Amino acid sequence: MNKKHRFFGQFFGYLMFFLTVTFTVSATFLTYSLVKDKSNKIISLAMIITILIVATLLTLADVIRRKIMIDKPLKEIIKATEKIASGDFSVRLTPKHEYGKYDEFDLIKKNLNAMAAELEKSEVLKTDFISNVSHEIKTPVAVIKSYSSILEKESDPEKRRAYAKQISQASTRLSDLVSNILRLNKLENQQLLVEKKIVRLDEMLENAVLTFESAIEEKGLELECDFGEVIVHSSKSYLEIVWNNLLSNAIKFTEPGGKIQVCCKWVDGSAVVQISDTGCGINAETGKHIFDKFYQGETSHAGEGNGLGLALVKRVIDLIGAEISVKSELGKGTTFMVILQ
Numbered sequence: 001m002n003k004k005h006r007f008f009g010q011f012f013g014y015l016m017f018f019l020t021v022t023f024t025v026s027a028t029f030l031t032y033s034l035v036k037d038k039s040n041k042i043i044s045l046a047m048i049i050t051i052l053i054v055a056t057l058l059t060l061a062d063v064i065r066r067k068i069m070i071d072k073p074l075k076e077i078i079k080a081t082e083k084i085a086s087g088d089f090s091v092r093l094t095p096k097h098e099y100g101k102y103d104e105f106d107l108i109k110k111n112l113n114a115m116a117a118e119l120e121k122s123e124v125l126k127t128d129f130i131s132n133v134s135h136e137i138k139t140p141v142a143v144i145k146s147y148s149s150i151l152e153k154e155s156d157p158e159k160r161r162a163y164a165k166q167i168s169q170a171s172t173r174l175s176d177l178v179s180n181i182l183r184l185n186k187l188e189n190q191q192l193l194v195e196k197k198i199v200r201l202d203e204m205l206e207n208a209v210l211t212f213e214s215a216i217e218e219k220g221l222e223l224e225c226d227f228g229e230v231i232v233h234s235s236k237s238y239l240e241i242v243w244n245n246l247l248s249n250a251i252k253f254t255e256p257g258g259k260i261q262v263c264c265k266w267v268d269g270s271a272v273v274q275i276s277d278t279g280c281g282i283n284a285e286t287g288k289h290i291f292d293k294f295y296q297g298e299t300s301h302a303g304e305g306n307g308l309g310l311a312l313v314k315r316v317i318d319l320i321g322a323e324i325s326v327k328s329e330l331g332k333g334t335t336f337m338v339i340l341q
Contacts, residue, residue: 023054073105080112089120143170196320199236201271201340202227202264208243209262215251222259230264230271232340238316242324245309246275246336253279253334276335282328290326 076093083091092113095106102110147163147170154160205227209216216223250260254277261276282290291314317324317338328334 023058073109077105077108077112080109080116084112084116084119087123089116089123091116137174140170140174143167144174196233196235199232199234199239201230201232201239201273204236204239205243205262205264205273208240208247211244212247212251216260219251219254219256219258221251221254221256224259224261226261226263226265228265230266232271234322234340235320238320241316242313242338243273243275245313246338249309250275250277250279250334253277255279258333271340273338273340274335276333278333281330281332281334282326283330287326287328 073096080091080093093109095102095109097103097106144167147166151160151163151167154163206225209223209225247260247262254260258278260278261274263272263274263276265272291310314324321341323339325337325339326334327337
């Protein structure tokens with residue numbers, strides 16, 4: 001509701017009150033002026049009766065006005081809030097006036113609709129989140145339980161080592177899942193103060209690459225690094241989450257013998273980091289959801305992750321005020337580009 005309509009709405013209320021008082025006083029004086037013998041006691045009685053009749057009529061008119069203009073929308077709003085309080089977020093209210101001419105009740109209805117829509121969305125996300133977490137936890141737990149039972153009965157040392165390795169991998173996956181859930185929950189639901197300091201991006205990326213050196217060698221991947229000296233003002237701990245997840249994904253989705261490129265340089269006054277691979281790539285539909293929680297477009301590698309890595313990356317990027325984009329082509333590879341000011 002704009003200020004103009006709000007002013008006229010308040011003015012109309014004040015005018016009605018003024019006219020009510022004016023009409024009552026005028027009716028009293030009119031009655032008094034029509035009586036010739038003003039010393040008669042009947043005059044006083046007539047004036048009192050006149051005032052009572054006029055006051056009663058005006059009161060009834062005000063009651064009717066309140067029923068239509070106040071009580072009806074109030075009951076509608078109260079009923080809606082009771083439904084929302086009970087968990088029914090599908091409730092929606094229809095404003096009485098057209099947009100641009102809203103009164104206070106229309107504004108309340110509009111805000112209630114927006115609140116109910118957000119709560120409904122949050123409820124859906126919460127349900128999906130719980131369902132996904134339950135599914136992700138169930139898989140490694142089942143692996144641990146299954147191989148533990150087999151391990152108890154197996155006497156062959158080689159097989160026992162193989163089963164123990166499977167249990168260890170499932171335990172690691174479960175531990176990573178819980179850690180990522182806690183980190184993502186902290187990043188999404190707490191007001192975090194991002195402490196920024198001077199950071200050498202080239203040195204950070206070099207250390208991150210060295211962390212994955214054994215994994216890169218194990219898959220026989222070719223690694224190409226191009227690090228220019230780049231210094232930014234950002235959060236080192238948060239950036240580590242970004243580089244670790246992007247490098248991990250590049251290694252995971254690149255077939256043995258493939259190539260990974262990591263580049264860090266200044267472009268038009270901004271620090272740009274590119275992490276590319278020659279892996280399986282992603283299609284356009286998958287590209288729309290890669291930053292969604294638990295989304296795993298390439299199912300053949302689903303057992304190696306939990307679909308939270310890129311959701312963490314996106315949340316961190318938003319927190320530190322950076323930008324991230326992805327370019328990919330099926331069968332040719334993927335490039336993630338991070339821009340920091």
